[in-house]
Amino acid sequence: MPAPLSADAVRNLRALTPGAQHSVHFNHAGSSLPSAATLQAIRAHLEREATQGPMEAGVASRALTESARTLGARLLNAQPEEIALTTGHSAGWGAAFAALPPWRPGDRILVGRHEWGGNLATMRFTAERAGAVLETIPSDDSGCVDPDALAAMLDDRVRLIALTWLPANGGLINPAAAVGRVARQHGIPYFVDAAQAVGQLPVDVEAIACDVLTAPGRKALRGPRGTGLLYVRRAFLDQITPAFVDTYSAPLGAEGQPMLRQDAARMESAENSLALRCGLANALQEALDIGLDSIRATIAATAQTLRTELAAIPGITVLDQGREQSGLVAFNLAGHDAVAVQRALAAEGITIGSNGVPYTPLDMQARGLTQIARASVSYLTTDAEVRRLLDALRQLTR
């Protein structure tokens, strides 16, 4: 495991992060804190739009806005033509799902127990109405999706395997590459929700063997809200047809016929916030400069300390499963509602998240959980912040 970032490096990065001066942020899984430079990249483009005219500013900033695609590709070990720039995870995932061939009665979709509720809603809304069925892949003893159990479920009616790599309700890390090996071996399309992974773990789409992978910019990547990356494997592009096209994704040819783009940008539409793309490009560059191995090692060490200390507080149950764990720490405090815990901490200037059943219904139901409190760390999180959170929780248990 590479070394975590040094305390000096973290101090420097925090000094360049306005939000780090204002709050004790343990909601990086919801949305992390952008750097001052990311903020400045957004502002600078808005200034250009105001002074030069938005269209003219768009042309002037084209190299910068397009660098979000190249840098996104580098981060995922993909090619730039395999990347579409989106407005968040759901926009990309939903567009890719809607671009699959029509669903038929009896088609099967296999999902992990940790599937994000939004993805489930998308699948149920369309596929189930057509008579397709959604089935849950069994998990192993550690709670992870079991690739062998997946292999045993396959037949020629399985049309999609969908995996949420890092769930929204716990620290478990699913074996995305092992699932990908099964999917690829059987030639079944494989979608990975990497909303919690991108910016936190090294991500290699070749190693994962996925056809589609999506993430928002605002989580571990520390990009602005309203940005995201959609990866579509080059060889899979032929199998997807966007639900709609426009002047960008399929400009009209000389004879007036729509000419569908040959790259993943066929999933984009003409109008976008270029200011936010400038911010995303900056955040991507920062993540690459810091290094995903160091980011992962730093987050893993901090989350492990937090988990161990939390588990030692009487009345607190840590709810994370899995063999390998992420920066998201899920817990419940006996006798306290998770939202009430979140509010009580907010009153102390400490931000955490809380989830009910709808974000991860299959896993919550399988484990008999109705809610969880969620403290998620970043490489920016300091030991002093961890101590403040623990002290505030100890107070609540008294």
Ligand SMILES: Cc1ncc(COP(=O)(O)O)c(C=O)c1O
């Ligand atoms: C695992 C997972 N998938 C998807 C999402 C939704 O992402 P977005 O709000 O960008 O659509 C989230 C978080 O909010 C998440 O944790």
